[in-house]
Amino acid sequence: MKATRWASVSAAAAGALLLAACGSSAGSGSDAAPAAASGGGSSLRGQTITLYNGQHEQTTDALVQAFEKQTGVTVKVRSDDEDVLAQQIQQEGAHSPADVFFTENTPPLARLDEQGLLASLPASTMSAVPAKYSSADQSWVGVSARVSVLVYNTTKLKKSDLPTSVMDLASPRWKGKLDIAPSETDFAPIVTSIAQDKGDAAAVAWLKAIKANAGSHQDPDNESLVANVNKGTTELGVINHYYWYRLREEVGQSGLHSALATFAAGDDGYLLDVSGAAVLKSSQHQAAARALVQFLVSAAGEHVLAGSDSWEYPVGSGVTISTLPPLSGFTPRAFSLSQIGDGSHAVDLLQQAGLL
Amino acid sequence: MSAPALYGAGAAVAAALLLPEVFLILQASDAGWSEVHSVLVRPLSAELLRNTVSLTVLVAVATGAVGTAAAWCVVRTRLPLARLWGVLVVLPISIPDFIVGYAWHSLFPGFIGLPAAGLVMTLDLYPLVYLPVSAALRRTDPALEETARALGLSGWATFRRAVFPQIRPALLGGMLVVSLAMLAEFGAFEILDFRTFTTEIFTELKVDQPAASVLSLLLVALGAIVLLAEAAGVGAGRRLIRSGPQAPRPPLRARLGAGRIPVLAGLAALLTAALGVPVGTLVYWLTQSHTTTLPASTTLLGAAAATVRYAAAAAVLATAAAVPVALLAAQRRGRLARLIGSSTMLIQSVPGVVIALSLVFFAVRYTFSLYQTSALLILAYALLFFPLALVCVRASAVQASPKLAEMGRSLGCRPAAVFVRVTLPLIAPGIAAGLCIVFLSSVTELTATLVLVPTDVQTLATQFWAYQTNTAYGAAAPYAVAILLLAAVPNLIVGAWFARRRGAPDTAATGG
Numbered sequence: 119m120k121a122t123r124w125a126s127v128s129a130a131a132a133g134a135l136l137l138a139a140c141g142s143s144a145g146s147g148s149d150a151a152p153a154a155a156s157g158g159g160s161s162l163r164g165q166t167i168t169l170y171n172g173q174h175e176q177t178t179d180a181l182v183q184a185f186e187k188q189t190g191v192t193v194k195v196r197s198d199d200e201d202v203l204a205q206q207i208q209q210e211g212a213h214s215p216a217d218v219f220f221t222e223n224t225p226p227l228a229r230l231d232e233q234g235l236l237a238s239l240p241a242s243t244m245s246a247v248p249a250k251y252s253s254a255d256q257s258w259v260g261v262s263a264r265v266s267v268l269v270y271n272t273t274k275l276k277k278s279d280l281p282t283s284v285m286d287l288a289s290p291r292w293k294g295k296l297d298i299a300p301s302e303t304d305f306a307p308i309v310t311s312i313a314q315d316k317g318d319a320a321a322v323a324w325l326k327a328i329k330a331n332a333g334s335h336q337d338p339d340n341e342s343l344v345a346n347v348n349k350g351t352t353e354l355g356v357i358n359h360y361y362w363y364r365l366r367e368e369v370g371q372s373g374l375h376s377a378l379a380t381f382a383a384g385d386d387g388y389l390l391d392v393s394g395a396a397v398l399k400s401s402q403h404q405a406a407a408r409a410l411v412q413f414l415v416s417a418a419g420e421h422v423l424a425g426s427d428s429w430e431y432p433v434g435s436g437v438t439i440s441t442l443p444p445l446s447g448f449t450p451r452a453f454s455l456s457q458i459g460d461g462s463h464a465v466d467l468l469q470q471a472g473l474l
Numbered sequence: 475m476s477a478p479a480l481y482g483a484g485a486a487v488a489a490a491l492l493l494p495e496v497f498l499i500l501q502a503s504d505a506g507w508s509e510v511h512s513v514l515v516r517p518l519s520a521e522l523l524r525n526t527v528s529l530t531v532l533v534a535v536a537t538g539a540v541g542t543a544a545a546w547c548v549v550r551t552r553l554p555l556a557r558l559w560g561v562l563v564v565l566p567i568s569i570p571d572f573i574v575g576y577a578w579h580s581l582f583p584g585f586i587g588l589p590a591a592g593l594v595m596t597l598d599l600y601p602l603v604y605l606p607v608s609a610a611l612r613r614t615d616p617a618l619e620e621t622a623r624a625l626g627l628s629g630w631a632t633f634r635r636a637v638f639p640q641i642r643p644a645l646l647g648g649m650l651v652v653s654l655a656m657l658a659e660f661g662a663f664e665i666l667d668f669r670t671f672t673t674e675i676f677t678e679l680k681v682d683q684p685a686a687s688v689l690s691l692l693l694v695a696l697g698a699i700v701l702l703a704e705a706a707g708v709g710a711g712r713r714l715i716r717s718g719p720q721a722p723r724p725p726l727r728a729r730l731g732a733g734r735i736p737v738l739a740g741l742a743a744l745l746t747a748a749l750g751v752p753v754g755t756l757v758y759w760l761t762q763s764h765t766t767t768l769p770a771s772t773t774l775l776g777a778a779a780a781t782v783r784y785a786a787a788a789a790v791l792a793t794a795a796a797v798p799v800a801l802l803a804a805q806r807r808g809r810l811a812r813l814i815g816s817s818t819m820l821i822q823s824v825p826g827v828v829i830a831l832s833l834v835f836f837a838v839r840y841t842f843s844l845y846q847t848s849a850l851l852i853l854a855y856a857l858l859f860f861p862l863a864l865v866c867v868r869a870s871a872v873q874a875s876p877k878l879a880e881m882g883r884s885l886g887c888r889p890a891a892v893f894v895r896v897t898l899p900l901i902a903p904g905i906a907a908g909l910c911i912v913f914l915s916s917v918t919e920l921t922a923t924l925v926l927v928p929t930d931v932q933t934l935a936t937q938f939w940a941y942q943t944n945t946a947y948g949a950a951a952p953y954a955v956a957i958l959l960l961a962a963v964p965n966l967i968v969g970a971w972f973a974r975r976r977g978a979p980d981t982a983a984t985g986g
Contacts, residue, residue, distance in 0.1 A: 168929060174768075175768055175769050175771060175940075176767045176768060176769065179771070180769070194929050194930045195771070195929070195930060196846075196930070197771070199680050201679075201680035201681065202679045202680050205679060205680065205683050209683065209834075209838050210838060210845075213838070213842050213845070215845075215846060215929065301677045301680060301681070303680070333587075334586050334587035334667055334668075335586070335667065336667055336669070338664050338673070338677075338943070339943055341943060341944050341945050342667075342943070342945060345583070345945040346583060349583050351583045351584040367765065367767055368765050368767060368945075368946070370765075427767035465681050465682070469516055469517075469518070470517070471517075472516075472517035472518045472521060474677065474678075474681055
């Protein structure tokens with residue numbers, strides 16, 4: 119620790135410091151050097167940056183604390199829904215107080231990228247993560263991943279009762295039993311996936327059918343959805359896996375009346391969702407902001423992530439979580455992040471179906 | 475205060491209170507006609523309108539019935555322990571709707587939608603009808619009812635034909651206040667899975683901000699309709715019938731006899747549902763050990779300190795703004811004074827979330843240095859609760875005879891000195907009540923706070939909400955209890971003040 123602190127004082131380039139501090143061997147400091155100059159100092163210690171956090175605080179909290187401890191940078195965190203924050207960044211434009219934007223899903227990042235609001239990340243940051251998890255133009259980098267799965271109440275349903283495709287949730291068999299959270303950002307990629315596979319008309323028809331099946335059980339968030347299914351208020355729903363693992367931790371084995379199941383391999387509703395991070399072009403603290411993003415994908419960061427209540431799969435440096443089934447065991451639809459896009463078409467379809 | 479200073483200050487306050495409306499119109503025109511059109515034709519919009527209007531009407535009628543029935547039982551029957559019931563039956567209004575919604579939802583997770591929202595809001599808002607109706611029932615002249623009975627009318631017919639016309643203005647006034655509260659409500663509906671314009675505005679903040687502006691405009695239009703109804707219909711019939719010039723007698727109290735059992739049972743059931751469930755649920759969750767994976771981003775003490783800071787600042791700001799407007803309303807008769815007075819009422823139709831968003835819109839475009847600062851949040855509270863401060867200060871101001879101030883000036887005091895030494899002490903009780911009521915309203919505010927809370931700060935309400943939305947009911951409970959305790963102190967002060975005023979013999983002559 120002492121050595122790290124000494125290094126942080128003496129290092130000329132902030133990028134070099136960070137890479138050293140994170141124990142990463144990849145890349146070089148040359149990418150970050152100009153940014154350090156524009157950040158106005160040779161050391162990041164004492165700087166304050168603002169993180170717009172669209173991720174769950176379960177994921178972000180420990181990461182930010184570890185980063186602050188390691189670098190001496192103070193991080194002010196504004197947590198809200200990722201889409202709310204993305205809209206705020208657009209509204210704020212060049213004035214945005216945000217230096218870094220950390221999201222649960224990629225569409226908000228894609229949207230800001232389309233508007234030219236994101237800075238290019240150094241190659242050393244991008245190379246820490248397999249290319250398929252990040253943007254092609256280096257505007258944001260993937261940090262962690264989740265899988266969309268079925269959650270079902272184990273006292274009301276047997277595993278053999280479950281649908282093998284997300285399309286089957288439209289069946290009248292699930293009337294009054296299905297729980298949905300259509301305004302949640304995890305839901306949009308599924309809509310996009312169905313629309314690209316089966317067409318817009320089929321997607322809207324499916325949405326209308328699940329709306330009818332859910333009735334009043336339209337929750338504002340996935341936490342409520344998974345809690346309802348666990349209590350037996352409803353019987354099943356589609357979530358990203360981590361909501362259930364957090365619930366399991368909160369209610370304990372004795373309070374657990376639900377389980378996860380996957381759709382058939384490659385199904386439209388069986389997706390890999392990626393959480394990402396980006397530096398804002400408008401940031402006045404480019405070096406510190408890049409350092410935070412670099413930390414998120416570094417081995418040190420991914421170890422913190424793996425040890426937190428995030429329950430997401432780190433995608434960076436081969437850190438695995440022993441309490442989760444291996445990510446490689448899942449067989450989601452081959453659906454790239456660029457196909458998921460910025461999510462605006464999904465919003466159109468949700469609006470046509472009267473869900474938004 | 476000299477006349478020009480008074481008019482100047484009043485006009486400035488009136489102009490400030492119109493800002494949210496102006497920003498809202500700018501915001502909507504920014505969104506453009508095509509956006510307005512696309513929101514209006516969206517299938518969900520019709521559903522939201524149906525939901526919003528049907529629930530508002532349902533709760534207005536239900537609170538009207540419950541509030542009137544409770545007022546009759548407490549004020550006009552020989553109910554055992556009537557005074558105690560009178561205190562208890564008002565208490566539910568001091569529990570924020572989002573805490574009542576949380577209590578019911580954590581007990582009965584399957585109880586959602588229209589019936590749940592209707593029940594929870596009725597239980598929370600009926601005191602808004604009970605208070606004016608019970609006041610009217612106390613003031614009605616018993617001679618009229620005696621005459622009706624003497625002419626052979628039954629008890630029910632006497633109520634319908636002699637009593638009801640006299641309490642109708644109070645009843646309708648209460649129901650309209652309930653309707654405005656319904657249009658502005660967010661937290662309880664979000665918890666109970668009932669979608670209205672207000673909950674959808676929050677959803678649109680994720681998806682489509684211009685659509686949120688359009689929905690805000692629709693919501694304010696609905697509020698304006700309610701306000702117009704108040705101005706048009708309710709004011710017209712505002713009269714109490716007096717049989718003669720003699721001092722009013724205390725009202726008749728019906729003997730209950732065997733009817734005592736169902737009346738007591740009814741009141742007990744009402745209080746169990748409206749007070750027992752929320753308080754009991756909070757106590758239950760406090761005693762449960764809880765685990766949540768959501769990391770605490772504040773401490774109970776830190777959140778309470780932030781809450782007190784913002785609420786106190788808002789109380790000072792709103793009450794200070796209310797003083798010139800109240801003095802104008804109480805002491806000046808001209809058209810300008812009336813115009814200032816009535817224009818400040820318009821803010822009542824603007825829900826908290828709309829005020830908050832309009833301030834964000836304003837700050838982002840014109841005063842970015844205020845953006846995401848506590849100043850904006852305090853300003854929002856002050857705008858939102860200005861009407862409450864005004865009611866209190868005005869009640870004192872109408873009793874402060876302008877002759878005393880004139881006397882001070884004729885004795886050679888400068889206007890500013892007269893204001894400080896004569897007028898302010900005279901209206902001090904109203905100012906104190908205004909401070910208390912704005913403070914407690916700000917402590918219990920959720921909707922605007924969620925939009926405006928500064929980065930890295932949590933208030934009691936926002937931290938409660940964070941835990942609540944993570945279904946961490948146990949972790950949320952201490953924050954709810956802290957909100958109730960913080961609101962209770964000023965609540966008791968205001969309650970005592972109003973009780974004393976009600977007892978004072980001269981209030982009936984000067985009030986209103």
